[in-house]
Amino acid sequence: MHRNLDDLMTALAPLFSRIEPRLQAAKYVRAVMSELPRRNGWTIAEWIGDRRPDATQRLLNRARWDTAGAMSTIRRFAVTRLDTAARPGNLTIGVLDESGQEKKGVATAGVKRQHMGCAGGIDNGINTVYLAYVRADAGHALIGARQWIPAEQISDPVTAITTGLPLHLAFATKGELAIDLLREAYADGVRLDFVAGDEVYGACTKLRTFLEEHGQAYVLRIRATFTLTLGGGTCLTCEQAVAKHLRQKRTWTIRSAGTGSKGERTYAWAWIATASPARYLLVRKHCKSGELAFHYCFVPAGQPATLTRLITAAGLRWPVEESFQTGKDLFGLDQSQVRLHEALLRHLVLVMAALAVCAVTAAAARHRTDSQATRPTRPDEAPPGDPGLIPLTVAEVKRLFNAATGHTPTLEQAAHWSAWRRRHQARARWFHHRARLSTAYIQLN
Template identity: 85%
Template sequence: MTALAPMFPRIEPRLQAAKYVRAVMSELPRRNGWTIAEWVGDRRPDATQRLLNRARWDTRGAMSTIRRFAVARIDAAARPGSLTVGVLDESGQEKKGTATAGVKRQHMGCAGGIDNGINAVYLAYVRAGAGHALIAARQWIPAEQISDPVTAITTALPLDLGFATKGELAIGLLGEAYADGVRLDFVTGDEVYGACTKLRAFLENHGQAYVLRIRATFTLTLGGGSCLTCEQAVARYLRQKRKWVIRSAGDGSKGERTYAWAWIATVSPAHFLLVRKHRTTGELAFCYCFVPDGQPVTLPRLIAAAGLRWPVEESFQAGKSLFGLDESQVRLYEALLRHLVLVMAALAVCAASAAAARHRTDTQAMKPRHPDEQPPEDPGLIPLTVAEIKHLFNAATTRTPSLQHVAHWSAWRRHHQARARWFHHRARLTTAYIQVS
């Protein structure tokens, strides 16, 4: 919060932001304007709502500060030469109404299909063997909302905001990261980003290696000038079993994630098709890879980069379940971004602490070497995780609110709910009167 101080022209919003970050790090079961204000000791939620909606402070400057903090701390905890990967992915929040910036029926990964909600694109910084954190975010806004002046005004969209696809938003996030001195060995992402021609061109123009997922129907130009889809290329060039190698894509919660891997060179010496095959089902997944001149090009290196895409899901899970990343109760464009920034600050603190403690707190016993091996007497401890860091921090700093404060907030909620109920009843009466008339 000391590093974020220059982002706030006035002291009141800065102090309120510190309270907000501390509240989202707490053990609150749900984080919204009311619960946060009650937890930090405020008498009303006005200051919290003003912080997100109307207070003057540099939201993007704060995100830049958080990004530099997270990257520097995770790098300090990493072993020299370990792989650095920037992971692009989107995550959403389900919404009931239609008044929030960016809300519409769309594909929501958190909902498992099409649902009403909002989506934001994130950039995660992953350092092999050290840790990972979310370092940039930008909300996706549908074109029809930007072009509708009424919606643009009511959701406070910036006047210069133009429509951007998720791939184009990713370009902006990477540009901000590069401006802050973030250096990445690879950029990874799913099919949404692998299909974006502008994103791939941006990365290649910056000499940035990437391993991006693509669909089976993606067309490649191979040797001899033949154009084949990924599936056709596998059928033609990878029919022999010896072309596949069994390698791990990294440790999962239940052990190493091993697959069969193969790669195919394209007509370009810098581009490759990386193919992953499930060892049981035979299901195929494809990655389009670019490695500029002067950088090592090996199959194990590409596999390692592809395997470092999954930690972003851990960041999303921790951000949502531990810090309330998807619990914003705001409607304005800037307010949502401010909520994401303050949650990312809390996540960065815990992620950096977990990275610093990783090697000192990992006392796990050696992995078994054969299936008949007897379990060790002491299996040891896994390294401290983000969740454990958060729990320990709260245990060390817990304060118990007074009964008077609890009673005040109980009365405040009941009073506010009674007032809201009265207005809802009046609105129903008005609707019924119009229908009868």
């Protein structure tokens, strides 16, 4: 773990023009890897041992360092070390998905009332498109991020300036942001067996065209109303194609989409070849509810196009959700309290660095720390005397690292930050009271 962290920070060092922000970035990464319950400018500065949050805020907002170059370095680090930990022949999947962060105000870059998966519906917040690198039976990490910015913010010069939007920034859909992430990954030498994503990306014609032009196989979720052209030029929606061609039981096969925490994730699967060469409809059916999920697939000529391979690729989309949950719960991926576009991205980059270090450490230890007992073969089988241990997870790697390094602030540090917070809150309270008096004065007159 120490070696992985040192290696990554050494690789990042040339991207900083001065030593002060470079050292502060290393402290920031270490702080988000800590056991802090909440990660923001104040808590990180206190954990680091600074007297004020100024250095942390300067690192994100004003310091000169190459944010895009840092993301590229983290990407190459994560991909190379996950590949080293993997067994030869295991699939590599690039997973596209977005994740949000709820916000209260309207002054943050990209903030808008929009659909937020983390909120379970429409809410005020920001959304970021991510690319995750998944290596079967090894691990996964986030290797790219692009924030989605609404068109009205880009076209409004006042909002663009106050939120720090780049002058050259043009509006891009989430599918177009995904293309940018993949283009950057390819430039860094990342090679993927498949690209996977949900309906947002399956519906993007530009993204599918980009992947096909690059000879990139994909398995993308699509809606039931997506129209396919089948043999003979017949055009049918996915639902209609299933009703016409997959009515009989023998057309379905029961396969696992991968191993979850509670065992195999088993579904019924079937596929239909379309009129277009190398393109297929992959259908997943829930064994109990009968609920259907549809995937539009492309496999270039010369690559194996089998049902088993497509099922495996479709099943390897779920680890991105684990990356989001781990990133948010354990590393503060969604806990930034900055407003500027570049500052938001810098926070994400530094959290992705911390997540990558723990992910590659867990991947390297995966096979030698897995001592689980043989799986049961009968429902009445007696439990083993020793169930063994599951492999080290990212969460356990983080806990062990923090236990080994130890970090306890002195009483003087704790007292200083207690006074600093209370003074800052008192100042904020005073200004709130003055603002209310101004409002009351205007109403009276």
